Amino acid sequence: MFVASLLLFSCTNNPKSSVSQTMNDQTQSEVISELKQKYPSANPMRIERGVKQAAELWQNEQGNKADFKEFCLTNFVADSLKTDRLFEKLQRNYEILWGNYGIMGMQLNEPIDLTGGEVEEIDLAFGAYSPSAHLVQDLYNNKIAFITALNFPQYSLDEKNQLGKNWSQRDWAYARMGEMFTARIPSELNMSMSKASSDADVYIASYNVPMGELRNNDGEQLFPKGMNLLTHWNLRDEIKANYSNKENGLEKQLMVYEVMKRIIDQTIPNEVINNETYQWNPYTNVVTKDGKQITATPEDGKRYQQIINLFNEMQKQDAMYPETMNNYIKRKFDGEMEISQAQCEELFTKFVSSPQAKKVGQIISARLGRPLQPFDIWYDGFKSRSSLDQNMLNSKTMNLYPNAQALEDDIDRMLVDLGYTKERAKYLADKIAVDPARGSGHARGGTMRGDKAHLRTRIGENGMDYKGYNIAIHELGHNVEQTISLYDVNDYMLNGVPNTSFTEALAFMFQKRDLDLLNIKNTNKDQDLETLDTFVSLYEIMGVSLVDMRVWKWMYENPDADAQGLQNAVQDIAKAVWNEYYAPVFGMTDQPILAIYSHMISYPLYLSAYSFGHLIHYQLENHLANLSPKEFANEIDRIYMLGRLTPDRWMEEAVGETISIQPILDAVDQIDVKKYTVNN
Ligand SMILES: [Zn+2]
Structure with a gap:
């Protein structure tokens, strides 16, 4: 899904591409005035933007100036009924093309994604192959892309948010049609990007830690044999699960955190990744077999090489974009999320440095009956199921x-x-x-x-x-x-x-x-507990998002860095974010924990989406509270039938306000600390 969406977005979500040298301003003006003469009653904005868009995509292989003029005069559709008919044919056929290519990609990846059978080289080769890699080029060659760009104008994020207030669903669909062809990425670059993505996925998806082979300083085994935990999701979930373990939960959590630190600083021995042959003490980093110490080799940067590979691919594409979209950060935020990175960072920073974070930290510490540990960013005790x-x-x-x-x-x-x-x-x-x-x-x-x-x-x-x-x-x-x-x-x-x-x-x-x-009665359902739980999730995920963003900014400032350089930078950044926003709550400095997220490796800059996910979730839950199940289901249907509006427009249509951290901060303010400082 991510490989596919990276490809799709890199072809579709950019407001404009670099201006073609051939079809310069003068050529464009000539075509625009001829079209205006030919269609005096047509909307001039459509003509102006359509010609500009087509000109920016036009390359010498499509023909000379005369060919371009001829193309525009023949293919611009002025009549609104005919435009609508063109729209319907285009969208029907794009569904056929993108839909079927999507299915092919999924099926080719099944040997890698699904269980059953060894993953062999040939499977990886097909997994890295993108059947649709040449589709966009084909659509330029047969001029369908130019017909689309000429007839359906693009709008900036701001325009969509403002004009969109009065748009029908069809108007929105026209605007999305206008974003189909906005930059020309050569198919070789899409294919090499797809391979880097797929390699990073495979690296993470096959990174298991055999917990049964871990030994503490007394040589004891705390986890059952055969328990293999995928980094970092399963490791994190093991920490969460142990909050309800009164016997040796803390000891197990501390051990999992040692493993995480070894993954982050890459001192983890290769011998203990995906391999149950050796026993490993993550505290001392000593590896043994049959009680005898062996010489192990550290993983040493392989983790960060994945990010470097992706970054190198992004950089090759950067050159294809105009200044407004010429790096992955801009494309991801302004283009794909349709929320700017600056707005994102401001919102997250405001949240993680809020006084409410200290209040919640005090509640957690009191409930645990001990000072906070770094992994308490995953504190799970506000969920009623933790006690189950x-x-x-x-x-x-x-x-x-x-x-x-x-x-x-x-x-x-x-x-x-x-x-x-x-x-x-x-x-x-x-x-x-x-x-x-x-x-x-x-x-x-x-x-x-x-x-x-x-x-x-x-x-x-x-x-x-x-x-x-x-x-x-x-x-x-x-x-x-x-x-x-x-x-x-x-x-x-x-x-x-x-x-x-x-x-x-x-x-x-x-x-x-x-x-x-599961028909398990959630006896102690409590809105305040749910608020605290969401707050903890946000506090954690916004921190890792801030690290992810700073890492990508750092890479653009240090484009020649190698895996070792990036490894050092990630650790410095993670500790800096920790020291700024988490140390005041946790009372300890220089913790690297925010760098453990696997998403940073295989889905770069995706993490911010989780934060918005939580905020939107909170606002939606507020909106849906007190509805009957039937009303709940109807409202889910109504809201998710809105389609791909911009975030601001969608939220206003859905719940009547844009994305905000204020509702949850206010809710935490209302919480009575004394009531929640006693666990269970
Ligand atoms: Zn999800």
Whole structure:
């Protein structure tokens, strides 16, 4: 999904591309005035922008000035009914093209993504291959891209936010059509980008730590044999799970954190990654076999080489863009998220330095009965399920879901439980497939009507454990969003949501209801606890987002850095962000923990989406509070049928206000500290 979206966005989400030398201003003016003469009643803005867009994309291979003039005079459609007919034909055919290529990409990647069979070189070769890599070039060659650009104007983010207030869904779909062809990226560059992305994915997806082989300083084994935890998601979840372990939970958490630090500073021995042959003491970094110490080799920068590889690919593309989009940071924020990086950073900084963070930190420390540890950024004790017995939960989910099919068969029952009618639940569930995956959970949306959404989940030999189930329900939220916003948004050009945060919001809403779906009574449901829980999630994820952003800024300032240089920089940045915003709450300095996120390696700059996901989730939950299940389901449908507006417009349509941290800060202010300082 990410490889595909990187490709798609790099072709579509940019306001303008570098001006073609051939079709200069003068040529453009001539064509514009001829078109205005030919169509005196046409909207002049459409002519001006259309000609400019087409000119910027036109290259010598398309023909000379006379050819360009001829092309524009022949292909500009002035009449609004004819324009609409052109629009409908274009969007039908783009759905066929992008949809089918999306399905091909998914199927070629199945040997890598799904369980069963060894991943061999040939699988990796197909996984790195992008069938649609030449599609865009083909559409330039046959001039369909130019017809699209000539007839459908692009709008800036600001224009979309302002003019969009009065746009119909079709107007929005026209605007999205105008963003189809905005920069020309050679297919070789798209293919090498795709390979770097795929390599980073494989690196992370096959990075397991055999916990049963860990030894503490007394030579003791704390974790069961055969427990393999994927970095960093499963490691983090193990820390979370141990808050309810009164026996040796803290000791286990401290050990997991030692492992994380070894991954971050790359002193982790190669011998203990994905390998159960050796025993490892992460405190001393000594590796043994049959009680005898062996000479181990540190991983030494492989982790950071993945980021460097991606950065090098981004840089090759940067040159293809105009100044407004000439680096990955701008493309990711202004282009893809449609929220500027500066706005993002300001919002996050304000949040993590808020006095409310100290208040929440004091509550956590009091509940734990000890000073805070760095990994308490993952404190899980505001969730009522932390007090539930993990074994009971595991056996329940393992019984219910011995395999992927069992989960797939249960989806329509879950949707009915959430408030959907039988018919609507079946309609949605029929469009969602569940696949057993190698990595942790993932949701891959359908790419055309007729294609299913895929819920990828990791299922052990004994069935799905609770951790896996909890993630699967999160992914199910994505799949439901993907299905509504593909099948029930009339115009394909408008399918989807403003950016990934908006799909995260629904994923979190589902995940939050995971116990309800198991029919386990959540006896101590408490709005304040939920607020505190969201606050903790935001506080953590905004910190790692700030690190991610600073790392990319650093790379652009140091474009020649190698893996070692980047490794040092990431650690410095992580510690600096910690010292600035976390040390005042945690009372200890120089902790590197914010650098552990795997997303930084394989999905760069994606983390901010999670923060917005939480904020939007919070605002949506407020909006949906006190609705009956039936109203809840109807409102989910109404909101996710809005389609891919800009974030600001979507939020105003959905809940009546734009994205904001204020509601949750205000809610924390109202919380009575004394009431929550006693755990359970
Ligand atoms: Zn998600």
